[in-house]
Amino acid sequence: xxxxxxxxxxxxxxxxxxxxxxxxxxxxxxxxxxxxxxxxxxxxxxxxxxxxxxxxxxxxxxxxxxxxxxxxxxxxxxxxxxxxxxxxxxxxxxxxxxxxxxxxxxxxxxxxxxxxxxxxxxxxxxxxxxxxxxxxxxxxxxxxxxxxxxxxxxxxxxxxxxxxxxxxxxxxxxxxxxxxxxxxxxxxxxxxxxxxxxxxxxxxxxxxxxxxxxxxxxxxxxxxxxxxxxxxxxxxxxxxxxxxxxxxxxxxxxxxxxxxxxxxxxxxxxxxxxxxxxxxxxxxxxxxxxxxxxxxxxxxxxxxxxxxxxxxxxxxxxxxxxxxxxxxxxxxxxxxxxxxxxxxxxxxxxxxxxxxxxxxxxxxxxxxxxxxxxxxxxxxxxxxxxxxxxxxxxxxxxxxxxxxxxxxxxxxxxxxxxxxxxxxxxxxxxxxxxxxxxxxxxxxxxxxxxxxxxxxxxxxxxxxxxxxx
Amino acid sequence: xxxxxxxxxxxxxxxxxxxxxxxxxxxxxxxxxxxxxxxxx
Numbered sequence: 371x372x373x374x375x376x377x378x379x380x381x382x383x384x385x386x387x388x389x390x391x392x393x394x395x396x397x398x399x400x401x402x403x404x405x406x407x408x409x410x411x412x413x414x415x416x417x418x419x420x421x422x423x424x425x426x427x428x429x430x431x432x433x434x435x436x437x438x439x440x441x442x443x444x445x446x447x448x449x450x451x452x453x454x455x456x457x458x459x460x461x462x463x464x465x466x467x468x469x470x471x472x473x474x475x476x477x478x479x480x481x482x483x484x485x486x487x488x489x490x491x492x493x494x495x496x497x498x499x500x501x502x503x504x505x506x507x508x509x510x511x512x513x514x515x516x517x518x519x520x521x522x523x524x525x526x527x528x529x530x531x532x533x534x535x536x537x538x539x540x541x542x543x544x545x546x547x548x549x550x551x552x553x554x555x556x557x558x559x560x561x562x563x564x565x566x567x568x569x570x571x572x573x574x575x576x577x578x579x580x581x582x583x584x585x586x587x588x589x590x591x592x593x594x595x596x597x598x599x600x601x602x603x604x605x606x607x608x609x610x611x612x613x614x615x616x617x618x619x620x621x622x623x624x625x626x627x628x629x630x631x632x633x634x635x636x637x638x639x640x641x642x643x644x645x646x647x648x649x650x651x652x653x654x655x656x657x658x659x660x661x662x663x664x665x666x667x668x669x670x671x672x673x674x675x676x677x678x679x680x681x682x683x684x685x686x687x688x689x690x691x692x693x694x695x696x697x698x699x700x701x702x703x704x705x706x707x708x709x710x711x712x713x714x715x716x717x718x719x720x721x722x723x724x725x726x727x728x729x730x731x732x733x734x735x736x737x738x739x740x741x742x743x744x745x746x747x748x749x750x751x752x753x754x755x756x757x758x759x760x761x762x763x764x765x766x767x768x769x770x771x772x773x774x775x776x777x778x779x780x781x782x783x784x785x786x787x788x789x790x791x792x793x794x795x796x797x798x799x800x801x802x803x804x805x806x807x808x809x810x811x812x813x814x815x816x817x818x819x820x821x822x823x824x825x826x827x828x829x830x831x832x833x834x835x836x837x838x839x
Numbered sequence: 840x841x842x843x844x845x846x847x848x849x850x851x852x853x854x855x856x857x858x859x860x861x862x863x864x865x866x867x868x869x870x871x872x873x874x875x876x877x878x879x880x
Contacts, residue, residue, distance in 0.1 A: 389849050395856035402860060534860070540867025582856060654878075661878035664871045671868075717878070 377580075379462025384584035390519040390592065392582055397512030397531035399579025400467055403572040404474055404508040405538025407447075408667075410440050410497070412546045416559050420488060423559060431490055439497050441762075446502025448759030451510050455752025456612050458507060459745075463515045463583045470508030471576035477501025478569030485562040508576070509535065509755065513735045514748035518586050521744075522595050525686070525736040529678025532732040536671035542568075604687060604808075608816035609743030615750045620741050620811050623804045628734050629757035629764070630801035631693055634701070634794045635670075635727025637765030638720065641773070642666055648783040649708045649716065662717065669721040670728040677729025678736065686737035687805060693726040694802035701795035705788040731758075741811055768793065 375381060414436045421427045458466040480496030512531050520527035549567055553560025591597075601607075615621050638645070643659040654662070681689040700719040707715040734754065739747045769790050776786040 387849065389853055391853055392856055395860045398860040398864075402864060534864070537864050537867060540871045541863050544867070544870050578859065658878045661875045664875040665878060668868065668871050668875060 374468075377462075377465040377468050379460075379465070379585060382462055382464045382583060382585050383587050384590075386587075388584055390586070393512070393516060393519050393584065394527065394530045396463075396467075396579040396582035397516055398534040399582070400470060400508045400512060400576050401531050401534030402538045402541065403576050404470070404505045405535035406542035406568070406572070407440065407443055407501075407505055408536075408539035409542035409546060410443070412543055413550075413561060413564075416550055416561050417485070420485065420559055420561065423557060429488075435490060439493055442494055442498030443502040443505060444759055444762050446499050447505040447509065448756045450503040450506030451752035451755040452506075453752075454503075454507055455510060455749030456746070458510055458752065459514060459612070459747075459749040462585060463511050464580050466507050466511035467576060467580035467583060470504045470511055471573050471580060472504070473500050474504030474508060474576065475569045475573030477504055478565045478572065482562040482565035482569065485565060506752070506755065510748050510752045512579075512583065513751050514744060514746075515583060515585055517735065517739050517744050517747055520592075521597070522592055523679070523682050524739055525681040525733060526675070526679040528735040529675045529732040532678070532735075533671055533674040533728075535731075536667070536674050536728050539667060540671075603810050604685065605740045606743055606811060606816075608813070609745035610741075610750075610811060610815050611817050612746040612749040612753070614815045614817075615742045615746065615811075616753050618742075618811055618815055620808055621750070621754070623808050624734065624737060624741070625754055625757045626804045627690055627801055627808075628730060628754060629761045630797045630804070631690070631697075631727065631730035632758055632761035633765040633768065634697060634797050634801075635723060635730070635765070636761055637767075637769035637790075638723065638794070639666060639670070639727070640766045641769050642720070645787055646713075646716070649787060650711065650713055651784060653711070653713055662720075665717065665721060666724045669724040673725025673728035674732035676725065678732035681733045681736060686733055686740055687808060689729070689733050690737075690805045691802065693730055694798045694805060697723060697726055697798045698795045698802070701791045701798065704791045705785075708784060708788070741808075743817075745817065 414433055417436055418426045418430055418433060421430045426432070454466075477497045477500040480500055481493045482496075484490065484492030484494075484496055513528055516527040516531060517524045546564060546568065549564035550560045553563035553567075597607075598605075610618070642663050643656075646654045646659045646662045647656065677689055677693075684692075700723050704716060704719050707719060735747065735751050738750050738754065742750050769787075772790045772793065773786045776789060777783060
């Protein structure tokens with residue numbers, strides 16, 4: 371990045387007097403934009419009428435083809451976070467945020483071109499590949515910076531940023547609908563113009579975050595903060611190198627903990643509207659079901675801040691114990707709520723489940739920091755994001771297929787989700803035991819003081835070796 | 840005096856930065872709550 375030196379880590383070191391409370395808004399600038407991915411579905415229906423305008427015409431895309439845009443985006447979110455995690459960590463947050471802004475904003479512009487040309491492959495490339503890389507880089511870019519600024523409250527700090535990701539759809543959804551209404555004419559659906567506008571707006575918004583963000587000076591500590599003297603077994607003072615971390619059983623246990631927690635939540639989130647109407651026929655209308663989905667999204671967002679902040683006091687492991695134990699109990703309660711026809715109990719169960727779904731995402735960076743130290747936490751978090759990608763496939767598939775199997779077997783629609791709920795509870799029980807097995811990382815994985823020098827020398831040696839040696 | 844100025848500018852920067860992200864988020868949350876209320880009507 372010699373062309374743009376202001377992006378370098380060295381140019382982002384905070385001067386004395388800089389308030390660390392400037393960093394969460396910087397992170398929110400990124401997460402409030404990239405979280406738009408959750409609201410991308412608002413474009414699906416209008417994009418099925420690009421040629422027919424009022425209804426789908428021959429040659430128009432169908433919903434199944436359009437569904438791949440989001441799936442490709444989520445796949446590249448996980449892949450880019452894993453592949454570029456180390457680069458993000460070593461290059462600093464501003465460089466990563468700038469790149470994420472270019473990819474995410476650029477993804478919208480390329481997609482607008484795809485809409486204009488009516489070529490779906492260009493949209494797959496734009497929003498799916500390019501935008502997906504922006505999602506991945508943006509998601510992990512502020513994590514380690516926040517943890518370094520808030521060593522006293524790492525859960526709360528990362529919870530604030532990741533809360534933004536959950537809340538972004540609240541802004542993106544009405545904004546996208548409003549833009550399409552503005553740009554549409556009787557002969558034209560305003561999707562391309564909305565993409566261009568969103569691309570530019572999101573790029574600018576994310577760049578504000580890139581300009582605000584700072585990393586603390588080496589050795590900086592919050593005023594009055596003294597690191598705990600009493601050693602806690604599950605909070606290390608050592609760092610683990612990213613590629614050593616993924617060799618540890620702890621990493622893979624946390625991977626399963628996240629994957630199972632997300633699988634249990636994501637499938638329900640996708641089917642919430644249909645589920646509420648089918649479990650309570652005549653009691654929950656289409657409009658009320660939409661309200662229920664909104665309520666779940668709200669608790670998904672609030673849970674990110676609440677649970678991550680709580681984890682600073684009760685510990686990460688205990689927080690996940692809460693998710694798994696309480697989640698299991700609530701999933702087992704849902705069929706009973708359906709059988710007695712209690713909509714209130716059903717809603718109460720799911721808003722708590724959704725808060726823990728969001729809380730799982732927001733608490734995990736601090737869990738990684740506790741296990742592997744702060745040096746490569748962003749990069750390790752990048753690898754862990756693959757658990758989310760996997761859960762994004764498992765969750766909806768489980769819920770949809772089990773429901774369909776039940777209906778095909780003659781089970782009434784109102785009871786078709788009962789088995790699914792019990793399977794979700796079973797997944798959480800497995801998650802509980804994975805969490806139980808997490809112990810401190812063995813000291814042989816800890817970075818030695820001269821680790822960086824050895825790695826640099828190995829890179830030089832490898833570059834100097836003749837081909838085929 | 841220099842320290843007072845720095846503190847003043849910090850406070851202003853903090854208000855601007857939090858307002859920049861907080862206002863759109865609050866607007867989105869209000870929209871969502873309005874929609875969610877339909878569940879209880």
